Amino acid sequence: MRRLLVAVAAAALALTACGSGETGGGDGKVTITFWDNNGGPARTPIYEELIKRFESANPNIHVEYVGIPSASVQQKYDTAIAGGETPDVGGVTTSYLAHLVGQEALAPVDDRINSGPLKDKLLPSLVETVRQTGPDGKLYLVPSSANMDVIWYRTDWFKDAGIEPPKTWDEFITAATKLTDTAANKYGYTIRGGAGSVFQLITEAYAYSGVDNFYEGGQSTLNDSANAELVDKIAKLYKKATPEADVNNSFTQMIAQFTGGSIGMMHHNLGSYSDVTKALGDKVAAIPLPVGPSGKRTVVPNPTDGFAVFKNSENQDAAWKFAEFLTSSESNSYWNEKVGQIPANTDVRSAAWIDKAAHVKMALGVMEDPATILVPAPVYLPQYSSITKTDSEPQYQKVLLGELSAQQFLDDMAKKLTEAQKEWEERK
Amino acid sequence: MTETLTRPPVNTPPPPRKPTKRRRRAVAEEPGKRWLIHVPLVVYLLFTLIPFYWMIVFAVRPTGSTQLVPWPITLEHFDTVWNDIGFGIFFYNSVMIGLGVLVFVTILSTMGGYALARFKFRGQRVFLLALLCTQFIPGAMMLIPLFVIFKGAGLLNSLTGLVIAEVAFQLPLALILMSGFVRNISYELEEAAMVDGCSRMRAFFAVTLPQLKPALVAVGSFAFIGAWNQFLFALMFASRQDKFTLPVGLSYALGEFNTDFGALAAGGVVAAVPVVLVFAVVQRFLVQGLSAGAVKG
Numbered sequence: 001m002r003r004l005l006v007a008v009a010a011a012a013l014a015l016t017a018c019g020s021g022e023t024g025g026g027d028g029k030v031t032i033t034f035w036d037n038n039g040g041p042a043r044t045p046i047y048e049e050l051i052k053r054f055e056s057a058n059p060n061i062h063v064e065y066v067g068i069p070s071a072s073v074q075q076k077y078d079t080a081i082a083g084g085e086t087p088d089v090g091g092v093t094t095s096y097l098a099h100l101v102g103q104e105a106l107a108p109v110d111d112r113i114n115s116g117p118l119k120d121k122l123l124p125s126l127v128e129t130v131r132q133t134g135p136d137g138k139l140y141l142v143p144s145s146a147n148m149d150v151i152w153y154r155t156d157w158f159k160d161a162g163i164e165p166p167k168t169w170d171e172f173i174t175a176a177t178k179l180t181d182t183a184a185n186k187y188g189y190t191i192r193g194g195a196g197s198v199f200q201l202i203t204e205a206y207a208y209s210g211v212d213n214f215y216e217g218g219q220s221t222l223n224d225s226a227n228a229e230l231v232d233k234i235a236k237l238y239k240k241a242t243p244e245a246d247v248n249n250s251f252t253q254m255i256a257q258f259t260g261g262s263i264g265m266m267h268h269n270l271g272s273y274s275d276v277t278k279a280l281g282d283k284v285a286a287i288p289l290p291v292g293p294s295g296k297r298t299v300v301p302n303p304t305d306g307f308a309v310f311k312n313s314e315n316q317d318a319a320w321k322f323a324e325f326l327t328s329s330e331s332n333s334y335w336n337e338k339v340g341q342i343p344a345n346t347d348v349r350s351a352a353w354i355d356k357a358a359h360v361k362m363a364l365g366v367m368e369d370p371a372t373i374l375v376p377a378p379v380y381l382p383q384y385s386s387i388t389k390t391d392s393e394p395q396y397q398k399v400l401l402g403e404l405s406a407q408q409f410l411d412d413m414a415k416k417l418t419e420a421q422k423e424w425e426e427r428k
Numbered sequence: 429m430t431e432t433l434t435r436p437p438v439n440t441p442p443p444p445r446k447p448t449k450r451r452r453r454a455v456a457e458e459p460g461k462r463w464l465i466h467v468p469l470v471v472y473l474l475f476t477l478i479p480f481y482w483m484i485v486f487a488v489r490p491t492g493s494t495q496l497v498p499w500p501i502t503l504e505h506f507d508t509v510w511n512d513i514g515f516g517i518f519f520y521n522s523v524m525i526g527l528g529v530l531v532f533v534t535i536l537s538t539m540g541g542y543a544l545a546r547f548k549f550r551g552q553r554v555f556l557l558a559l560l561c562t563q564f565i566p567g568a569m570m571l572i573p574l575f576v577i578f579k580g581a582g583l584l585n586s587l588t589g590l591v592i593a594e595v596a597f598q599l600p601l602a603l604i605l606m607s608g609f610v611r612n613i614s615y616e617l618e619e620a621a622m623v624d625g626c627s628r629m630r631a632f633f634a635v636t637l638p639q640l641k642p643a644l645v646a647v648g649s650f651a652f653i654g655a656w657n658q659f660l661f662a663l664m665f666a667s668r669q670d671k672f673t674l675p676v677g678l679s680y681a682l683g684e685f686n687t688d689f690g691a692l693a694a695g696g697v698v699a700a701v702p703v704v705l706v707f708a709v710v711q712r713f714l715v716q717g718l719s720a721g722a723v724k725g
Contacts, residue, residue, distance in 0.1 A: 033667070040680040041512045041691060066669055069679035079664045083575035085584065087667070252687050260494070271685025278491070 031062045037091035039067020086310040088319035094133040095303035098380035108138040141306035146342040148363040150286040153265045176241040179264035188241040188264045195250035198392045203300040210294030212373045223414035231406035273340035286359040298373045383420040486693035505694035518677040528591035529655035534648040541606025559600040609643035645713035
């Protein structure tokens with residue numbers, strides 16, 4: 001036993017020397033660390049290019065890039081915060097922003113934005129959603145791009161059937177039924193019934209009902225009868241205009257079916273642009289979620305992507321400089337053109353590529369239209385993801401299978417969301 | 429009780445084993461009925477091999493292709509994972525960590541296991557119980573304490589740190605296994621060697637160690653594979669791209685909005701090859717090693 005202890009201790013001591021020792025050298029050069037929250041072959045090269053440009057413009061700052069796999073990024077941040085080893089700049093989305101702010105890990109950026117070139121250059125609707133996510137109304141990240149839920153559809157199928165892309169939900173239902181030909185293994189629509197289903201369903205429900213606030217007097221509006229009507233309509237499409245396997249679909253299966261050519265319409269977001277165009281070329285296009293009988297366009301925004309400066313950073317000025325560079329019109333344009341999302345910098349609107357990227361132009365139009373009403377989901381609630389995912393996804397599958405009524409399903413979820421909101425208000 | 433005992437024996441049915449035996453032999457001998465064995469085996473084989481086949485198909489066929497038999501074969505996905513994602517470095521890191529863990533776990537568990545089996549010391553039972561209890565703690569719970577300790581020791585972002593964490597995690601079970609193996613080797617042989625003038629150390633190396641060979645292979649290869657597949661520690665303790673390991677690299681192919689199936693499959697092939705090789709080489713020893721405790725020798 002003693003020998004064992006000695007051996008371990010000796011090994012540890014002998015090798016400590018190989019530990020870290022990376023802080024900048026004596027030549028006045030600053031090293032900052034940047035964590036990409038969705039690292040991988042699709043996005044890493046874009047950042048590498050931007051870092052190259054930044055370093056040549058700022059020769060005294062060196063940026064160390066670390067790509068974090070998107071599925072583990074929140075855990076990685078939590079561990080880093082607990083251990084006091086946070087990066088200088090990090091990619092952060094509003095889906096876990098409140099969590100990071102709650103641990104006092106981030107530095108507010110309002111003043112920095114207002115005193116620099118980004119002042120009044122950021123899409124107001126995005127800034128507003130970011131602001132609402134923070135507990136104290138401050139901006140803890142500078143938004144860089146937005147995503148939006150859209151319906152991807154097969155232009156060739158619609159042309160062959162002689163129908164127009166739907167503008168209302170009723171047209172949508174008719175089109176889905178009309179495009180279905182089960183004998184030829186063609187389905188008008190695909191339902192996301194597995195992981196991530198409920199968030200999509202919520203965006204559909206609010207788009208249909210036109211209810212313009214997630215909470216009314218502290219009560220969740222999710223179980224509004226118009227919302228239930230939509231859920232019911234979607235559930236009725238199951239197996240009639242959609243494949244039977246849909247009840248377990250996560251986005252991977254959904255996209256695989258759509259790109260495989262057996263689906264006419266798919267509800268996902270702009271993020272699947274590269275996948276669908278790679279497979280289907282110009283036979284695919286996007287429309288916003290249809291509107292309901294109210295005629296109002298309500299949008300439940302997707303998490304907004306952006307960059308945050310960490311409080312523990314020893315080089316906050318250099319860190320901000322980099323974040324500012326990434327959201328400058330030139331970098332922001334380059335980045336969003338490559339990933340096909342909505343640029344946050346309003347100067348990018350006039351960039352030539354926007355005219356060619358029909359889906360971005362369409363989404364930008366929706367986001368900038370003064371008639372569009374944003375209904376942000378309460379992602380700041382600590383229980384939000386357990387309620388909408390763990391608790392509700394299996395329930396939604398029951399709705400699809402006809403074992404639970406849409407109204408009952410939404411009543412349960414609304415009750416939990418109301419309680420969580422109340423708890424949150426009391427703790428504030 | 430007595431009543432049951434004195435009661436005349438009831439008509440017991442004939443022992444059921446014999447007919448079954450006879451029938452089974454008949455199945456094996458009759459060539460026409462071979463399929464009764466072979467069909468289930470083939471089904472089972474397909475069941476295990478089809479996922480592998482899919483992985484290889486996805487890895488070598490071009491993106492967007494839906495062929496079942498991939499032809500022509502492309503290596504573009506291997507190029508992506510090796511050069512764009514950086515599997516070259518990840519592979520090196522995983523090999524180094526795997527070997528480090530293998531060496532330390534094997535040496536430490538042999539020494540510790542021997543001590544646990546052969547020596548009596550105060551608190552032995554408590555110690556064994558503590559070892560067992562460590563198995564109940566999930567790795568995720570040790571993450572933050574370990575992180576803080578490693579930060580203080582300057583072990584973050586180093587392969588050494590990952591080796592130490594993984595050794596610490598694997599050692600308890602390896603110790604328990606090893607002490608079981610040692611207990612099954614008769615102490616009389618060692619005693620005889622010592623009577624003949626060997627020191628305890630020499631008796632251990634000359635008599636006991638050679639008999640432990642299957643155990644060493646079993647513990648060592650499991651240590652290697654455990655370290656090879658380790659994801660959580662590698663992701664959390666390394667914040668530099670050049671210190672990540674293969675499992676972390678694999679998760680790069682799973683983006684938030686898109687999944688690169690080709691790269692994922694090619695990465696899977698790269699990550700699986702060493703494991704398959706290890707098992708191919710050591711499986712003979714492995715069966716011996718794992719069943720060593722089953723029959724007392």
